[in-house]
Amino acid sequence: MRARSYVFRRLILLIPQVLGVTTVVFILVRLLPGDPAYLIAGSLATQDVINSIREHLGLNRPIWEQYLIYLGNVARGDLGRSWLTSSQVLEDVLRRLPATLELITLALILAFCIALPLGMMTALRPRGIADRVASGYGMLAVAMPDFWWALILVFVLFGKFQIVPAPIGRIDIALSPPPHVTGMYVVDSLLDGDWRRLQSSVAHLMLPAFTLAFVYAGPILKMTRATMSQALLGNFIMYARASGLPRSVVTRYALRNALLPVITMTGITYGYLIGGAVLIEQIFAWGGLGQYAVQAITSSDYMAVSGVVLATTVFSLLVYLAMDLLYLAVDPRIRY
């Protein structure tokens, strides 16, 4: 099968990609100005302290040797030890990943649910009021700084009306987290059948998720509208209508063709959000990867920084891989 060989080649491609990314991360941390030992030790440290840190980190060896050691470590899943939490970076990352995933997955689902029907509606009735409103919103959402939007929402919904809980954490401070299964509080409390925890975690999740959804629905909406109206004016839609196919079938034809780029767009957004929800996490004290990254960066915890960058990048590469395979399944024209 050609499809199978495509899948195989696409999977093989992942190897140089990850290698490249790892290399860049290595260069980023080791070669740019700013001695990591110096960063770690802080500006007041004596030369002796710095030297001992250098030795400890293997920084006094030749650079290629350091590179190989680093590659070897990464291959074994050893991303180094965090200066700040003094645990393995990989463990830290894995512990915080579910929080971020829960947030951005829900955000993306919400965004998709807002964008797709709106985009379709506006494409089906161009130049109407709905179209103008929706395209205005699309434009605005793209320009909107998400962190600012989050602040406004917190101000109005929490500060003024108190209809959402305080933007601190993922669950009420008085409650302990649900028993760990997936690490996503909503899912875990559901599995546990714990109504109070579920309620609280959903309440905490809604606002940050909606904030992200509101902003990132913009590009998806624009894409849906563009591809859908293009599809509707396409030759084959015109022909389907001329063949007297019922409206429902014609719309289905158009939607299926319009959906491909929309799915790509959604995938790219997902890959972006894994590292792009940093500011929102910060504002809601979410305790996910993003907040971890900020902590690491502000305290110059360079092992944690490189680890988190590497982990999120590999995650987005996996998302893009999934997109490509999905495309393969949906579009018969792809046969490399």
Next chain:
Amino acid sequence: MSVLLDVRDLRIEFHTSEGIGRAVNGIDLSVDERQIMGIVGESGSGKSVIASGLVNLVNPPGKIVSGTVMYRGRDLLREPDRSLQRIRGREIGLIVQNAKSALNPLIPIGRQLANAIRAHGTRDAQAAADHAILMLEKVGIPDPVMRLHSYPHQLSGGIAQRVMIAMALSSNPRLLIADEPTSGLDVTIQAQILDLIHTLVHELHSATFLITRDLGIIAQHCESIAVLYAGLIIEQAPVRVFFRHPTHPYSEALIKSVATTRERGRRLLPGTSPNIYDLPGGCPLNPRCPLVQPICREAMPGLQETSPGHFVRCHVRALESN
């Protein structure tokens, strides 16, 4: 023979930022049952817009601004969408150019064909699939059962065109509109496709509009001809009459332009077709016409019958024939 489709004063305009483009400027046209009517015109003459106008499917920014298209007692331009849906495809079949782009790229052709068949009355899925195979066989596609699973991008232009013919004729339409069905195909394939259309419409007793820019196709396959220029019919006649006595200066030039033997200093028309956004006053041909008279710049000539069944839109030629 009775009239099947009768078009009166059809006008189609394009409203864009460049202004108003008058693509079709008041066309009267009718086709009898079983008649094969050829429409010839160059690019910009409005011939393809007419094809979509006939089934009331003009894409924006195009707009039908006036006229009637009477089909068996109903005006297609004023019929509600639901009943149009039942006429399109079922009673009026359409074949367009570049079939590969007119088929849905994501669905196997068998399913597209079956979808069309089911839209026109065959409820049963199995019956629709069987009928699809039958139609593919009818249009001469080798190994139709296997072809059902092909996607449009896997077909050659000729095969795709055959699939489209199968779709258009699957419900025995009374009228077939073929809009440049062979443009972009090689001559040997073109010959196959035209022969196929010709045979099938005879078999099904369908009337046909054959729209093309190739006079040869009209001469070989049609009974009468209408010549379009700048959205107007400038000459209309039975095919034999037309080729023996082309009367309008544009028709004369058109016939001369497809001559095969060299003629020293043959007189063609200088210049180019007018811009539909900026049509000249009077007869649209006047800037290029060798016979031009002052009146041609002032008044639009009417379509006059110079001999029985032969209509010409030209001040000068109308006078000569009287």
Next chain:
Amino acid sequence: MVPIVRVEHLVKHFSIARSTKALQAVNDVSFSIAPGETLGLVGESGSGKTTVGRCVLRLIEPTGGRILFEDRDLTSLSQESLRVLRPRLQLVFQEPFDSLDPQMTVGQILAEPLRLHTRLTSAERRDRVFELLELVGLRRQLTEYYPHQMSAGQQQRVGIARAIATRPSFIVLDEPVSSLDPTARAEIIDLLIDLQERLSIAYLFISHDLTTVRYLSTWVAVMYLGKIVEMSPTEELFEQPSHPYTRALLSAVPVPDPEVKRPKYVLEGEIPSPINLPSGCHLHTRCPAAIAACRTTTPEEVQVGEAHWVACIRAHELRAQQAWEKQSFPPLAV
């Protein structure tokens, strides 16, 4: 007359990614063209006619064979010495709009060859541009126009003017009229004839349209799947087409005269892929006159008239049959 262009055993194979096979676009093609004459190269898509045109100008590198222009072998020239020869060998394209840089005015487009190959001052260039416009029947005002502001016919005139700007002695016309409407097409054909008579340029006229080929050419070569299957003086070819493929092509052209019905001579199916060429005679999969030997024997060129060659093992036989048919039926007319 001494030919100005001689093509000998031209071969062009394109390699295919991830495959050991090659796309055999051109297989052993030879012809020659004399000054002031036109060779019409006819074939359907996939016949390799466009590749021949590009190879003759060495815009793509031939895989084998020789191309002699005024007795110099173009295939052995370095890129730099080829560049010096370029102004004498020109090309006119199928899509007039696409062949003109959309960001340049007509004046700039026509000045480009002069800037590349002459030391004219800008005033002299300007005069030459006006002269060129007049040659191709365009108004001087058009120098300020951009390509998209002109009709397709005008655009093609500009394309032709650019090609003759450097006074070439040989022009490859690659389907120069097939995207034009009939009236514009006829005008461009008349212009090409006129220019040839005035400037005695040799043309290689590549086309799928037999009608215009007949109108314009002195000689005609018919190509099928990378090979020339028939070549002869134009009128001879149209009166006595001797290869089954030529006959089929001719019979497929709809005659613009309802009184003339041409006898049907139909090829079955579609053109095979040039990657998996059929054995023997490439036409045998579609040929109505094919016999068992056609599958295995590669046909040699047979001379059937004074300067009329056919690559068909049944050529003589079929001509005899045709002569008999001609007595019983009205002659073929195009």
Next chain:
Amino acid sequence: MGLNSRYLRYLVRTQPTALVGAIIVTLAIVLAVVGPVIGPFDARTAYPGNQLQPPSLRHLMGTDSNGMDVFSRVIASPRTDLTIAILGTLGAIVLGVPLGLIAGYYRGFLSELLMRMSDIVQSFPVFLLGMALVVVTGQEIKNVVYVVATINCPIYVRLVRSQVLFLRERPFIEAARALGGRDRWLIREHILPNSIGPVVANASITIGWAILLTAGLSFIGAGVRVPTPEWGSMIAVGAKNVYTGEWWPSVFPGVALAVTVLGFALLGEALVHVTDPTRR
């Protein structure tokens, strides 16, 4: 295609939102030049005893928790934000366009390598990479500029490359080759002029993103810092007051930020629309 007045008029007629965008962009650029000097107060000075005043005639947008005048800082910020965004985008273009020309025109190893490198840079989550880069290189404005340039460079490599790939198969390029033009001539006379339109159009969009990125980085403290007037850091300064009801130190800079980004995005979209060669 030159940006002449006829072209601009065409742009405005076909894309009315372009006009809105153009006005906003013009205003932002004017403020970048004169903003810091026309404010009623010094944008970098904290006035003690003047903290968290609500908007009034004296302080049009109130004052923040440091006692700085919000209005003066809001109109002074474009100098920081626009400088970073525009210089960063220019850097991306200066770097990306030649690389894109190379990657598109010459096939083979070098082109492959360039594209794979772009792939890798683009697979990083933009914001995290930006954050990490700024912190590693040191929190200076010039480093933020480098970061913006690095992150956006692959966009232009890709854009120009796809333009070149589209163009190099066009008959008019072949015509120039048939006329005896060398590679450098083709690139200079035909390919570059035909690919620059989309670059200019995309630059506007990139500037918009770059402003957002700069503001975001500054918001978490990985970019520009107080007292330099910058919208993102202003929002950050006001953030802790928002919960207690003093909304003005955050809201006004946010509005200014959103409007500016919107302006660049609107202008850019319109330009992309008219410079798309497939739409001609």
